[in-house]
Amino acid sequence: MGPQELVQLVAETQKKKFEELIQAYRLTGITVTTPEPDITRVCWDTAHKGTLCEPYYMEIQHKETLRILRHSLPYFVPLETVSQTLLNTDFKKFVASMSEYLAAYVNRRQEIVMLQKKYSDILIGEVESSHAADFVQFQLKLQPESEQIIEAKLTYEQLTDIIPTKVRIKVLLRNSANASDVIVNTQDIKHYKECFHSMELTKAVGEIID
Amino acid sequence: MMEREIFRKILGRLRKDELRPVLQEWGHLGKRLHEIDFSHSKHSVHSYVVKGFMKNYPNGHPDAVGKLDLLCLQKHSAKRTWAVYHLKKEQDSPPNDVADPKEFEQRLRRELGVDFKKMELCVLQHEKALWVRICISKGSKTKPMLKNATYCVHFPHTPVLIVTNMKAATAESIKQAFVNVLDYDDIQDIRLTGRCVKSLAQLSLNKYSQGSFSQYRLNQVDLQPLSHGKKRKRTESEESITDPRIVFVNQKEKKQRLEILNDTFGPNPQPTLEKIEYKLETKFHGNHYAPGMRNHTGPFHCRVKFEGTSVIEGIKNLGKTELAVVPLPDHLAKVHSLAKNHFVLQDKTKANKSVQDSQT
Numbered sequence: 034m035g036p037q038e039l040v041q042l043v044a045e046t047q048k049k050k051f052e053e054l055i056q057a058y059r060l061t062g063i064t065v066t067t068p069e070p071d072i073t074r075v076c077w078d079t080a081h082k083g084t085l086c087e088p089y090y091m092e093i094q095h096k097e098t099l100r101i102l103r104h105s106l107p108y109f110v111p112l113e114t115v116s117q118t119l120l121n122t123d124f125k126k127f128v129a130s131m132s133e134y135l136a137a138y139v140n141r142r143q144e145i146v147m148l149q150k151k152y153s154d155i156l157i158g159e160v161e162s163s164h165a166a167d168f169v170q171f172q173l174k175l176q177p178e179s180e181q182i183i184e185a186k187l188t189y190e191q192l193t194d195i196i197p198t199k200v201r202i203k204v205l206l207r208n209s210a211n212a213s214d215v216i217v218n219t220q221d222i223k224h225y226k227e228c229f230h231s232m233e234l235t236k237a238v239g240e241i242i243d
Numbered sequence: 244m245m246e247r248e249i250f251r252k253i254l255g256r257l258r259k260d261e262l263r264p265v266l267q268e269w270g271h272l273g274k275r276l277h278e279i280d281f282s283h284s285k286h287s288v289h290s291y292v293v294k295g296f297m298k299n300y301p302n303g304h305p306d307a308v309g310k311l312d313l314l315c316l317q318k319h320s321a322k323r324t325w326a327v328y329h330l331k332k333e334q335d336s337p338p339n340d341v342a343d344p345k346e347f348e349q350r351l352r353r354e355l356g357v358d359f360k361k362m363e364l365c366v367l368q369h370e371k372a373l374w375v376r377i378c379i380s381k382g383s384k385t386k387p388m389l390k391n392a393t394y395c396v397h398f399p400h401t402p403v404l405i406v407t408n409m410k411a412a413t414a415e416s417i418k419q420a421f422v423n424v425l426d427y428d429d430i431q432d433i434r435l436t437g438r439c440v441k442s443l444a445q446l447s448l449n450k451y452s453q454g455s456f457s458q459y460r461l462n463q464v465d466l467q468p469l470s471h472g473k474k475r476k477r478t479e480s481e482e483s484i485t486d487p488r489i490v491f492v493n494q495k496e497k498k499q500r501l502e503i504l505n506d507t508f509g510p511n512p513q514p515t516l517e518k519i520e521y522k523l524e525t526k527f528h529g530n531h532y533a534p535g536m537r538n539h540t541g542p543f544h545c546r547v548k549f550e551g552t553s554v555i556e557g558i559k560n561l562g563k564t565e566l567a568v569v570p571l572p573d574h575l576a577k578v579h580s581l582a583k584n585h586f587v588l589q590d591k592t593k594a595n596k597s598v599q600d601s602q603t
Contacts, residue, residue: 056469059465059468060468060469076465078467085468085469087462088462088465090456090459092456101451102451103451103452103459104451104452105452105456105459105460108398108401108448108449109398109399109400109401111337114337161368163342163368163371163399164371164398164399165342165399165400167342167400168342168343168399188342192400
């Protein structure tokens with residue numbers, strides 16, 4: 034190997050090392066880089082139960098004040114409201130606030146995905162949800178052969194919530210849209226509501242059917 | 244009798260292959276849906292549907308027509324022209340948004356019920372948005388007419404409302420109802436219209452991630468930190484030169500042109516807009532071609548309209564095919580991030596600059 038080839042190899046190895054360092058930096062969840070002299074790029078890497086999900090980005094121009102140029106955050110995150118209060122007063126808090134909204138959204142969304150995957154045999158139809166996953170509606174059988182169906186509507190009043198704040202449960206008989214066709218055990222309904230109010234979605238459903 | 248005709252008219256908008264899934268989602272036929280032979284002619288299938296419905300509901304059902312109409316519209320929303328409105332809030336308190344379709348319907352019914360005694364209202368969730376059908380009758384004793392229905396699409400937690408077919412007589416009341424339900428202060432037409440609801444939503448909701456930044460929104464740039472290998476960069480496919488006798492002398496310029504266009508528009512398909520209109524109130528600048536206009540000092544009023552199946556894609560192609568000078572001027576290059584398709588272009592004067600500064 035000639036000297037020029039050796040120099041090139043060393044340069045490539047160093048470049049790879051830096052790239053790996055940046056990737057490791059991303060595991061912290063929030064990465065700040067400077068693609069241009071007056072532009073800062075923030076990257077939020079999201080995860081759910083140890084599995085990495087998608088990243089979100091924001092480019093901020095810093096001249097006299099900080100100004101958001103571009104971002105890929107979901108449209109339901111209240112970016113305008115939060116940035117008006119925090120962007121130019123407490124940047125660290127602003128970044129942390131966005132992180133909270135994104136983490137909560139990914140958590141709610143992935144819980145729905147897990148629910149559909151794990152309990153496909155007792156779910157009736159698809160789990161319906163809003164884009165922000167702050168409203169979730171589904172029907173499930175208590176047992177695979179059971180005629181009784183639970184219809185649950187969960188609302189997360191704040192977009193930073195990962196446990197529903199409002200839970201409505203109806204118990205129905207299969208092929209009947211009328212809740213009054215079923216003799217309802219109020220203790221059971223109370224237990225179902227308590228499960229949804231106290232734990233994440235998939236765990237709550239697991240607790241109910243056990 | 245009247246209801247039969249309404250059902251036939253609504254069902255007539257669907258293709259034969261769309262009938263079964265829509266009727267299944269409609270849910271008002273129950274077990275009778277399985278008794279219908281969809282291989283028969285459309286007219287026969289419509290008759291079976293109407294008969295089946297009448298047997299299930301001899302006295303009719305208040306929401307059946309509305310729900311079916313809305314489901315059919317969702318399949319063919321591109322047949323109508325939609326306009327985008329922006330809800331505005333002056334105070335600092337957050338708006339009172341709601342994602343539950345039933346709760347939204349109840350609130351809207353209460354608000355509209357103040358002005359209208361007889362109306363049909365239906366709210367359905369479709370593709371993560373709330374689709375609303377409002378049909379208001381002219382008198383208190385007449386039934387609401389199909390042609391008077393107004394359709395709206397609202398994305399929860401956003402100030403965006405996409406509307407079609409709003410009659411002048413009821414427009415203000417409907418707009419005010421949405422302002423009250425969602426706890427905003429005002430509503431404004433943002434001059435963005437088109438036929439593709441998805442594209443209009445994309446332009447108004449994702450205006451800060453269009454162009455080349457769309458790659459970040461669609462997660463096309465970085466791999467996950469723990470994965471190996473490199474993400475393949477999406478680039479425009481280049482023409483392959485198969486004939487060795489052909490020599491391209493401007494490869495460098497072509498490559499530069501494509502790079503600039505890629506930076507401006509990005510490699511992803513552009514949102515679909517059928518029309519972009521520019522109203523010019525600038526001075527006449529073509530004196531070289533029209534010397535007679537040299538003495539014309541006032542603004543030269545003129546309207547330029549770009550029309551087609553996808554105008555933003557067309558503007559990008561103007562640059563690609565060298566029919567336009569690259570880089571394109573801002574009013575063409577940034578159109579994907581401006582969330583409007585009706586523009587007024589004026590000469591830069593001090594007065595205009597202060598108006599522009601107050602609007603940004």
